[in-house]
Amino acid sequence: MFFRKKRMPAAKLMSNQEIKTVLSEFNRSLTLIADKSLLINNLTSRIKQLVPVERVFVFLFSEGSGCYIPEEATQPEPVDSQPITFNAHGKLFNWLSVNELPLLISIQHDVLEYLDPHEQRKLMQMESDLIYPLKVMNQISGAVFLGKRTDGLTYDKDDLATLSLLFNQAAFAIEHAILYEQQKERITKMYRADRLAVLGELAAGAAHEIRNPLTAIRSTIQYLARDIKDPEKGEMMAEVITEVDRINKIVQGLLSFARPSDLNATLINIEEFIMQLVSLLSSTLQTMHIETEFRFLASNPTINADREQLRQILLNVFMNSIDAMKKPDPSKSRLLTIKTENTLAKNNSVPMLALIIQDTGCGIPDENIEMIFNPFYTTKSEGTGLGLAICYGFVRGHNGEIEVQSEPGVGTSLTIKLPQNTIGKNQQHEIQNSYSRR
Ligand SMILES: Nc1ncnc2c1ncn2[C@@H]1O[C@H](COP(=O)(O)OP(=O)(O)OP(=O)(O)O)[C@@H](O)[C@H]1O
Ligand SMILES: [Mg+2]
Structure with missing residues (x-):
C-alpha cells in the first residue's frame, strides 16, 4: 500500500477504546439530531477529535445547480471572488465516483495532475489533503475535504479506516436530514398554498361587495366637502378620504391576490x-x-x-x-x-x-x-x-x-x-x- 508514515515529534495517538467511544457517541447523537447544520457541526467536531486537522469542509450535492456546494457551517474562502463549488461532472467527482475511494493528495500526485486546473486551484485554496466521498445507495451525495494533519504526519490506513466508519454513519444521517428538510419545506408550501386559496376565495367575495359602497362613500364625501368652510372640519373630511383610500387599497390588494387575472x-x-x-x-x-x-x-x-x-x-x-x-x-x-x-x-x-x-x-x-x-x-x-x-x-x-x-x-x-x-x-x-x- 502507498501509505508512508513520516514519524514526527510525539503525536498523541488515540487508543482503540477512545476511538470506539467517539464513534459510538456520534452514532447515538445521530438518533437525536434531525437538523442538517447541527449534524454537520457535530461531524466536523468528531473528525477533529479523531484526527489532528484544522481545515474541514463538507460539500453536498445540490440538485438545482448540478454542483457540490459547501455547507454553510463549513464555507471555504472564495477563489477569484467566486464561491467554491465542484461540478458533479467535473474530473474530481468523476474520479471519486469511479474509484469509490478517498483521495489522498499528498500521495496520489498523479490524480491531482489529472484534475482540471481550476479544480486544483480550489483544492489548493482549501489546503485539502484528503477527500472522502460520502456515499448513499451507490450515489456520491457529498464529500468531506480535510486539510493536512496538523502534527505533520500523513494520513495512514488506520486513519482512513476510522474515518470511513464515521463517514458511513454520517452519509446516511445527512441524507435523512436533507429528506426531512425537503419534506418540511413541502408541507409548509402546501399549507401556505391551501391557506391562501381558502382565504382568497373568501376575500374575493367580500371585496366585490365592499367596493361599490366604498366608491359611493368616497364620492359623497368629496361632494359634501366642497361646502365645508371650517378648516378643521375640512381636515377631518380629508382624513376620512385618506382612510377610504386605504380601505380601497386593501380591497384592491385582496382582489389581485384572490383573483389574479389570466x-x-x-x-x-x-x-x-x-x-x-x-x-x-x-x-x-x-x-x-x-x-x-x-x-x-x-x-x-x-x-x-x-x-x-x-x-x-x-x-x-x-x-x-x-x-x-x-x-x-x-x-x-x-x-x-x-x-x-x-x-x-x-x-x-x-x-x-x-x-x-x-x-x-x-x-x-x-x-x-x-x-x-x-x-x-x-x-x-x-x-x-x-x-x-x-x-x-x-x-x-x-x-x-x-x-x-x-x-x-x-x-x-x-x-x-x-x-x-x-x-x-x-x-x-x-x-x-x-x-x-x-
Ligand atoms: N426587505 C425587508 N426587510 C425587512 N422586513 C421586511 C422586508 N420585506 C418584508 N418585510 C416584512 O414583511 C412584512 C410583510 O410585507 P408585505 O409586503 O407583505 O406587507 P407590507 O409591506 O407590510 O404592506 P404593503 O405591502 O401593503 O405596504 C412587512 O411588514 C415587514 O415586516
Ligand atoms: Mg410591502
Missing part, C-alpha cells in the same frame, strides 16, 4: 425592466440616501412573464427594502443591490432567471420569517400586509420560486426565480401568449 405573458428583458422601475423610484431613493448597485450577471436576461404582475412584484419588493432602510442607522450605509443570474429550479433542472434583491435594512427576526408571506402580516402602521402574499401568488402563477434570507440588523435578501425563456435573446419581438393560471 397571465398575459410577453417577452421581457428583465434588466431593462428593472432599470425602468428603479428610475420611477429614483427620487425616493435619492431623498432617503439609498445607493443602488446593479449586478446583472445573467447571460440571457429575457423571461416570458406578465408585465403587470412583474411590475407589482418588483415594486412591492423594492418598497419593502426601502421601508426596511428607513430607520436612521449612522453605522450602516443604505444599499439596495439588484442581481440577476441564470440558474436552475430547486428540484428539477428547469432553467430559471434569478432576481436577487438585497438591502441593508433592519432585517427580519427568525421567528417572523415564516409569516411574511401570510396575508395581512405587517409590521408597518400603514401597511396592508398583502404585498408579499400577492407576490407569492404571482410568482407561483409563473411556476416560479420565491425565497427570503434575512439577518436582523444586517439586511434582507429576497430571491425570485422565474422560468427562463427558451426563446433566443435576440428575438425581441413581443409574443402574445396568454395562458391561464394553474
Whole structure:
C-alpha cells in the first residue's frame, strides 16, 4: 500500500477504546439530531477529535445547480471572488465516483495532475489533503475535504479506516436530514398554498361587495366637502378620504391576490425592466440616501412573464427594502443591490432567471420569517400586509420560486426565480401568449 508514515515529534495517538467511544457517541447523537447544520457541526467536531486537522469542509450535492456546494457551517474562502463549488461532472467527482475511494493528495500526485486546473486551484485554496466521498445507495451525495494533519504526519490506513466508519454513519444521517428538510419545506408550501386559496376565495367575495359602497362613500364625501368652510372640519373630511383610500387599497390588494387575472405573458428583458422601475423610484431613493448597485450577471436576461404582475412584484419588493432602510442607522450605509443570474429550479433542472434583491435594512427576526408571506402580516402602521402574499401568488402563477434570507440588523435578501425563456435573446419581438393560471 502507498501509505508512508513520516514519524514526527510525539503525536498523541488515540487508543482503540477512545476511538470506539467517539464513534459510538456520534452514532447515538445521530438518533437525536434531525437538523442538517447541527449534524454537520457535530461531524466536523468528531473528525477533529479523531484526527489532528484544522481545515474541514463538507460539500453536498445540490440538485438545482448540478454542483457540490459547501455547507454553510463549513464555507471555504472564495477563489477569484467566486464561491467554491465542484461540478458533479467535473474530473474530481468523476474520479471519486469511479474509484469509490478517498483521495489522498499528498500521495496520489498523479490524480491531482489529472484534475482540471481550476479544480486544483480550489483544492489548493482549501489546503485539502484528503477527500472522502460520502456515499448513499451507490450515489456520491457529498464529500468531506480535510486539510493536512496538523502534527505533520500523513494520513495512514488506520486513519482512513476510522474515518470511513464515521463517514458511513454520517452519509446516511445527512441524507435523512436533507429528506426531512425537503419534506418540511413541502408541507409548509402546501399549507401556505391551501391557506391562501381558502382565504382568497373568501376575500374575493367580500371585496366585490365592499367596493361599490366604498366608491359611493368616497364620492359623497368629496361632494359634501366642497361646502365645508371650517378648516378643521375640512381636515377631518380629508382624513376620512385618506382612510377610504386605504380601505380601497386593501380591497384592491385582496382582489389581485384572490383573483389574479389570466397571465398575459410577453417577452421581457428583465434588466431593462428593472432599470425602468428603479428610475420611477429614483427620487425616493435619492431623498432617503439609498445607493443602488446593479449586478446583472445573467447571460440571457429575457423571461416570458406578465408585465403587470412583474411590475407589482418588483415594486412591492423594492418598497419593502426601502421601508426596511428607513430607520436612521449612522453605522450602516443604505444599499439596495439588484442581481440577476441564470440558474436552475430547486428540484428539477428547469432553467430559471434569478432576481436577487438585497438591502441593508433592519432585517427580519427568525421567528417572523415564516409569516411574511401570510396575508395581512405587517409590521408597518400603514401597511396592508398583502404585498408579499400577492407576490407569492404571482410568482407561483409563473411556476416560479420565491425565497427570503434575512439577518436582523444586517439586511434582507429576497430571491425570485422565474422560468427562463427558451426563446433566443435576440428575438425581441413581443409574443402574445396568454395562458391561464394553474
Ligand atoms: N426587505 C425587508 N426587510 C425587512 N422586513 C421586511 C422586508 N420585506 C418584508 N418585510 C416584512 O414583511 C412584512 C410583510 O410585507 P408585505 O409586503 O407583505 O406587507 P407590507 O409591506 O407590510 O404592506 P404593503 O405591502 O401593503 O405596504 C412587512 O411588514 C415587514 O415586516
Ligand atoms: Mg410591502
